Amino acid sequence: SGLQRGGPWIFLGAQGQGLFQDFCVPVLQVAVVDLNKTVGEQCQAQLDAEFGEGRSVFIQCDVTHGDALRDAFQRTVDQFGRLDIVINNAGINNEKNWEKTIQVNLTSVIKGTYLALEHMSKEYGKQGGTIINVSSMAAFLHSPHQPVYTATKHGVIGFTRAMADAAAQDDYGVRINVLCPAFVDTPLLHTVEEEDNMGKFVKFKDDFKQSMNKFGVLQPSLIAEGMMRLISDPSLNGAVMKITCAKGIHFHTYEPMSA
């Protein structure tokens, strides 16, 4: 991984709750990319306080805008000289505008992965690196409240595993893994109350809340720990990491294919 070199990272989708506080890296160089200026600036202020000024940059960008996303990657490399770690984390929950949900949660993860490879893969003459694509435990459960969100998270797993195989077979020097958290204490969870987000599936909100009570809600620090493990363990490629309250950080296992 790039961790011994201290990054540089690009983190797409800043997360309102300040996940970076929980990353234990000695030195950090990171570009935080987010649509929301307030969230991004708060995140950068936290990073300045933690690591000193000049080590992070906030780039306001809608990840669904292809040219803007390409520019965000280029600006990161211009600023830090290279790229080692890419986290495709931006995600929304919107069953009403479900096409937007596909754009943010799946299409942009695919674009972010391809851009990451342009800047890190040996195929492009680069030095290698690590990519984490963020899915969800929703991909493993019955989720009547979120059919399209669930479909995108299935898609992220399938895409990531296939790309990890390609990376290994063609020696990209890039490891690509997927992270599937259960419920996490972030603003996203509150969207379950909103008809604007849930559309007709808002009627399942009590069912959703019962699931939250049953399975519990994770703190972001455990997600940071899972990400650090994916970044720093050189044996992991195509891994599907699950994080739940009951089992903590663990991995999904697939049955071998039989003819």
Ligand SMILES: NC(=O)c1ccc[n+]([C@@H]2O[C@H](COP(=O)([O-])OP(=O)(O)OC[C@H]3O[C@@H](n4cnc5c(N)ncnc54)[C@H](O)[C@@H]3O)[C@@H](O)[C@H]2O)c1
């Ligand atoms: N919170 C949970 O319970 C939970 C559980 C499993 C997986 N996830 C996944 O974790 C990831 C992070 O979610 P979160 O819970 O921190 O949500 P969040 O809403 O707190 O943060 C998501 C961030 O993505 C940004 N974003 C949204 N659309 C964007 C766009 N078009 N361009 C750029 N940035 C954009 C938002 O501004 C926000 O800062 C998502 O992929 C989500 O699906 C969340």
Ligand SMILES: CCCCC[C@H](O)/C=C/C=C\C/C=C\C/C=C\CCCC(=O)O
């Ligand atoms: C309001 C929308 C926010 C969606 C956030 C999130 O992605 C949705 C997750 C939905 C379900 C997953 C949550 C919890 C399941 C936890 C544990 C299941 C354990 C099953 C097992 O491994 O045996």
